[in-house]
Amino acid sequence: MKKINKLKIRERAGVTMTLLLLFISFTAFAQNGTVVTGTITDANNVPIPYANILEKGTTNGAVSDFDGVYSIEVSDVDTSELVFSLIGFKSQTKPVAGNASIDVVLQEDVANLDEVVVIGYGSQKRSDVTGAVASANIEAFENSPNTNIAQSLQGTVAGLNIGQVNSAGSTPEISIRGQVSLNGSQSVLIVLDGIQFNGSLSSLNPNDIESIDVLKDVSSTAVYGAQAANGVILITTKGGRRNQKAKISVSSSYATLQSTTDHRPLRRSDYIDHINMQLYDLRFLGPDYTTPNPDYVGYFEPGQGINANFELESDTNPGEFSDNDYDWWGNGTQTGFVQENEVSISGASETTSYLVSMGLTEQEGIINNDNFSRRSLRVNLDTNVSEGWKIGVQAFGSFEKLDGDEPHISQLRNFSPLLVPFDEDGNLIPNPAGTIEPNPFLGQNTQDYERKDYFFANVYSEVDLPFIEGLSYRINFGNNYRIEKRYGSSIYGAGLTGDAGKDIRFYRDYTLDNLLNYNRLFGKHDISATLLYGAIERKDERTNAYASGFDRLSLGYNDLSVGAIPIIGSSSFKETLNYQMLRANYKFDNRYIITGTIRRDGFSGFAANEKSAYFPSGALGWVASNESFLQNSDWVNNLKVRASYGIAGNQTGRYTSLARLGTKAAYVFGDGGSPAFGQELTTLANPNLRWEKTAGLNVGVDFSLFSSRLNGSIDTYKNITDDLLFSVRIPYLTGFSNIQTNVGKIQNTGLEVSLTGDIVRNDNFTWTAGLNYSRNKNEILELTGEDADGDGVEDDLIQSGLFIGESINAIYDYETDGIYQIGDDIPDGYGIGNYRIVDQNNDGLITQADDRKIIGTRDPSYAISLLNTFKYKNLSFSFFLNSIQGNDGNYISRNDNALYRNANTLYQNVVSGIDYWSPQNPDGLNAMAPNRPGIAGTRYEDRSFIRLQDVNLRYSFDNNVLESLGLDALSVFISGKNLATWTDWNGFDPEYQDSDRNIYGVGLTTGGRPVLKGYSLGVNLSF
Template structure:
């Protein structure tokens, strides 16, 4: 190859020689001393303009940031990133500096140098209003969002001793209602903005890394989660159409970011013990209980307060508690203490993350063990995750988000209710050390027999989402393919020689579930002048399949192989079932912004089809529209103390699905006929339900109005929202006349209204002298009202109630309809027939002198009046202290529930133990709160108590070791922390816990409180 004298200098000639030496004979490029050169055939040219490309993502989540300004420093030349965070800009030379800026993030500057690709990770600033959130099939700046979308605060609760990511959300987001748990590894109840249905699906839709997730949240390692965004109103959830009536949780896992490899290890140990020390009666209290049940014999008339010396307690005690001579056994044994233990959580995490310009990765593993306060309440979890993403070409990015979780819950815990009713006078083992089968000599079995169970209880979860982002030739147009797969396997093998009336029983039970999601997403982003448009088109499908099999046998002569040889049982049985269902959907969304977000518009329409609906209504369309107005950007707005003020409003419709097959005529198999005397029973099939070919989707249409604000140079920020929704075509089983041969038919009826207010305020109280104090206040109020149901069936012109179902027109779904009580009948009073001293006095509502069902009345509601939480975060130098208070309040007649321990002198109550310290009525305790009587009352109403509470839910103190201390051992960061959860609860509720709605019952479980010590290290 001959070079012509066109090289512009010696360095260029050297460059050309280098390029030739490498065998490049086409168009080549390189950089020498900051100058960029191109070689075309025999010519080397100095390149004046340089094209720089790259991607901008958010720190921690790795989510792409659309709309980031990429500006040449010192000029007005700038571009913005597209919907996938990609950009391309031409710069004049290698000494150019690019400025990356985005509202809500700390700006960054990058020197071009010799780089042709510059990827940037932006760090969020403290302005919560301007963070980037996931909105479904894309991301948006919070400032550009027009619906009700909130990112949960996870960071302040990372140190909490929990095993389920949902527990981190309790009280942190207004409108998101997360309950308590009292079992190891359990998932709490989750709802968003109250109830929108009576009998339809009430589950919140969970989207994990863009894919619908129907597995348990227990399967997700909390440490793998980067963010959780909550879609609350119809305009935000409309992108998910028919499954979004109950709100949406968008869960995003962590990604690696470009830079050096980060190895992070964390370990935490936490104690877990009951937050209330309620236990069964000891020996003396137990014997007093029996004595007071026989107060008419144990005490002297007429007042029954003076002991009767002639009364022999052993004469009325169950024979199981007496020795052969008839004397009371001397024992004071605590069955409850024997079966309880100190619980704990041990959690270990390790992750590897990093990347380059072309690839990023995150690999993580975790090992978690949670032991509850009851023996064999054990949760063990192993989890592995691999998240990979590579930029294969300038126009193609492919990635994988995957995890496998393996849950072990082997072991059967003793029945708590039985533990608490067994007498302290009885021991669990006989004189030979063998477990007593029936300690009471009744059909109540020894709860410790569960220890003899060979129990194999495993749940395996597998998730993989493969995706590809393609930049199409048209500028701003991109295509994304999502193929998500969920698989879970549940195995439960049990063998116990005491089951099946002591003949022994063994079983193998397996459930296999699989679903896939295939989404095709086309996105177009264009900015021209003051206008910005983002259009999204979606076509997708979901298919779900499940198979269930249970084989079991009983009547074992020997059970040495247990569930591994069911053929050893004399009686063998098998059960199986399965289902398959599918959905397909299409969605179009338009986002429009004018003048940097001064005016905003989002319009969405989605069409859903579901195999489970009737043939005449397989599909439905769900539209929505929302607008936003940033008032602070108007020229007439002069309030200097207001940094940002955005008003938004949205209106839309979402749906709710019926359970599969409910629109069809279903067939039952039952014992149907016996041929002749002594003949065998033949099984037959019969139609068990009527079909409804016109069964429709529930439709929830809602209005949401919100105001986002930032004040006093970002010292105060927050959101105020009002919403009002209406659900029609409620799915409900309507009763049929028995002459039809059927009991009910699934139908669409009525109307349910739901409304409420929400408030969230963040304030930076102090930031001076190395000390910071920040506060977050959340408040929400919700109420619903049943407006219509089955119509006017009796012809009186008034919509009819359904008292037998607890449904009343004009009342909330949680209405309480029962008898009103007024104290307890006392000795010496004129007591009506059917009642006796110690029974509850019922108010005669209609004054007819009779107490019957007509005297029931509406007493209030079981739903809360409002929820409120307060988070205070204090930072001083390297110390951080977080204190979180959470509260649910009921006001005068809301958030109440039945809580009625009672005793009646019958065989069971005489024999059974009860909880200690309950204020039962006796003749010498006439003001006792709870009924105790010799005879059962004709009507035994419930007593209702307020469940309102304030809870010190989370406290965390952490210390970040200074960099100068750890850099000597090549560590990036070391964080040591102590934390506590559920440390104190202030309430008037009596019993286990107001939030779990478990009162003074022998079968209740306490909420667990705990203290933890942990360490986070990054290499």
């Protein structure tokens, strides 16, 4: 939701007070006393016009001017007290105490400000909102080194789930209130300045964003229909404020980036110990492997080695590289940084407001060539053409540069420090280990050009229609345009023969919305309605050319014709949507509120018989604090109870209702002939494929208590998704492999709590705390409805990992119970050092069919966060704790680094910190054995964590300094990101996980990447 026209609200309040105070001031004019002057500003050092100043205990008063300056004559300079107030701000009382100048900073009182908020295709008073709508506190994180605005949302809104990022410029995974679909769209709808935005959030300059609001329940998302099945994030960009003189703002910051963990590949000494550890059965004798083998000299000692059968062999000497101690990881990584520079100019007259901004962001991650650069330009303009008619545009261009390929991360970790990447002449050795594994630095020694250009514009016109009072018409025309280029070449590609290629993609869409809005107040009856008719068209085209086998690559990707083997490909798609929506609101006596919405969606991707569908919703609200029995309450300032119910839809992917073709080798002409390629149908058409539908119930309460010292909201919800879009496998003898159809049912339930409290509040010091808590549980209620074994129970889809009565993210695997130790009764096929697999049916055998079970889920039990903000005069300090917790098998992931000895493990490196079992370390967590059993099992760990995610310290200079420098505002800050994480997880980070639900975690695997922490220093100023 977006605060709009705050100054307009202040102005209306101020005009009323001005008329009153003109009379008061006139009557007090003849009094003799001392004049007190000063400036009134808000927490951001913005002057507050029309604030009221009253001498306590008298009728003597004054009003601040447009620049926040006031002057008042007091009766007694020693004993008088001044009361400063304005609607929407917390009142302050200041003793004069002989001071001729008193400056005041007023703090916003959000609970008492009946602000107008954007809710999608219109606006409402916050007190009138009946759905589950939450605002993100992005101001608290504006000084954090976040290149992507989604990083500033992490943990800030109950029910909004934002993942971690570990590479430059990347966008985290985003979801709202859990997963409600299997194969349907999982994407949260992003609405930018009223227009659906299909670009990457990485293209947005965080400094351009005014507010971010989250629509969570069906009632609030209903206006966006099936586009909003997974929730909506409304992003509103900045603009000039009414009657604001031209203001230039400049900000600059620099942050360092480094790994949050110390897990590095082993260096020479530890690496040799690690290899020798694997050979415990050769190094030691006896049943307990405690007696040293006198014939074992050492794997890397002269004259000693191991042959292919892992037997001692004095003629094998792998120690020829033993003098080397090459740091592969250190040479493939770096200290990263984020550098941001922004400048903007904004202002407004009586009729026109504007903002022009430019930004440059440069980021380097900790892996070589993990680079991100963004240049951005934004223009926002609104103007009143005449009385009742305004037009405007919000437009931006963003240009991303991601040139450079990284070294192969897995090889950086597992290459032996006894190997070196270069020969004596300084040339890269393609395969230093003498195997097919490439030199990791081959990956970064490429010619790589990667650019992404984003263009966005929303042009609108709004006019008040003269024939019906309160009726207006608005037209929005929005465009997204994107160009992606990826060019590359490598002399080491295609088996060292060289390869090169060009890939270019053009995407564009338009949105056209026609809106009729009606707002009227008839006594105690407040009526509003919105009628929408709109359409969206999306087009995409892609062309790629590739060649391999180059005699030379002097021209790189700019002359693919000299390649011996060319490959050319192209693709395109077009899809269209149309929609109609009616929303009506009725409020009686500021106490009882009814909201109803009906939306019709049409999408070209559905079958001919099911192109469109209807989605209704309704909501009720009761403002109990406006009832007579609570109006004079000493502790209840605001209390609203609300409930909503509705049905939302979800889209299928394009072409999924159609029979699709695949290309394969189809026929061989004659003996020894080459195969001819042909096309065949691979999927069966479904002319009745219909919309997935989610029925949602939400009950909530909003409250403000104890003189607005405690504010918050509580929501509980239950969503049931039916007619799930799912690709069902069918017997291939039919000639097809699968068909997209509607099967099954999912239930989603949850609880969300948001609290904000003023713990300490006085003239010089404030302490504010905000807490968010959320939990979500999903359960599969139905699947295909089939009962193949005839036991009267519907079958699970085991191959797809889906089980009735379990979470979508249930983990179905073998249960382990420690590691087999020396002296244990070990079944056939297993040995010491192997995981002990639990025999679920106690038949003495470990089998795939009988011994797997649901051992837990990737879903967390709950998420909780706490933001503390302290302000003392001009100094502010805040820290943000974010936590996700699991219990009873929740929030677990695979974190297994088992090592089974073979030719690879006897030269590959590992990262530090992996706790392996051995006879000398019987309590080790990870299996380590000479042989891998047929069913080896795996180890899972709890991912629960508490993270010190953000720390900010800022100092804002006072007016005396600003006047001497000729500035309107000046502040300096230092901040930290991801400074500490408390967890039992043994890995790079417990929060970052692969988005593919079939991959249960990254742990300390060779492909994992650490999450980054950073320290930032910056300055903000305006003049």
